[in-house]
Amino acid sequence: MNTQATQSPQFYLTAPAQCPYLEAERERKVFTHLVGPRAAEMNDLLTQGGFRRSQNIAYRPACENCRACVSVRIVAGEFDLTRSFRRTLSHNRDLVGTERPAIATDEQYDLFRTYLDSRHQRGGMADMTVDDYAVMVEETHVETRVIEYRVASGRLDEEGELIAVALSDVMMDGLSMVYSFFNPAHERRSLGSFMILDHVMRARNLGLPYVYLGYWVKGSKKMDYKKRFQPQEHLTGHGWERALADED
Known part of the structure; x- marks a missing residue:
């Protein structure tokens, strides 16, 4: 049986909100949950790919018109x-x-x-x-x-x-x-x-x-x-x- 779908993380996109760093910008974030036995492995890979962790969420900016955030x-x-x-x-x-x-x-x-x-x-x-x-x-x-x-x-x-x-x-x-x-x-x-x-x-x-x-x-x-x-x-x-x- 193919279990790949249940093992791969699911990613979600937040609604636009006021950027806390640049007044003229609106921010969006892409995020996924860090849970289960592969959480540490996923945290390593995602951090290396520009994500940050908050509780059991890994996120990174996904703003439409701005690339000011740099890891x-x-x-x-x-x-x-x-x-x-x-x-x-x-x-x-x-x-x-x-x-x-x-x-x-x-x-x-x-x-x-x-x-x-x-x-x-x-x-x-x-x-x-x-x-x-x-x-x-x-x-x-x-x-x-x-x-x-x-x-x-x-x-x-x-x-x-x-x-x-x-x-x-x-x-x-x-x-x-x-x-x-x-x-x-x-x-x-x-x-x-x-x-x-x-x-x-x-x-x-x-x-x-x-x-x-x-x-x-x-x-x-x-x-x-x-x-x-x-x-x-x-x-x-x-x-x-x-x-x-x-x-x-």
Whole structure:
């Protein structure tokens, strides 16, 4: 009996909606479900093909008139640690990053709420409850980890202050940063950049070649920070190609 139809993923297309990055554009997404015994394999293949994961959904832009979203991955083994990045590492040398299972906690949610209320009051996640957060973290059929970053307490029996969290997938060829957040009060630490640097080092230690950052959006200033992490590759119509830091 031919079972190919039941094993192949089914893809769907969303209705047009306002683009969250470019005011003049309307976005559409193509998506599929990541479930069952092949979920991890499919997540690897789809991420390499420009998809991102949210819970048990893999999606990518499918906009009719815009191609501004470009998938980005850092080449971890050749990463260039600039003077600015060395300063960021120095400012955070007192942090301890601990990898944990994908299980949500109230402490994480409190930090998540602080981050949203400061940085994304009008975003699509602004109204997320503690239950919504738990679903975001725990609803996964792939190898997912939560990395908690705490200020070292100096005592073995006491955990330090939680100031940043990253939700990441472990794939065959790299680490995919699904979502990260931090305490905005620690602006000097550049915690967003620090977590990316930490993932580059973790990928190297695991012998994995890439760190997937999601999309760089041409024309969106809040996405320009991703171009700082060099060398990196962008997914084009010809596959993954090396990109330049000043590409626009």
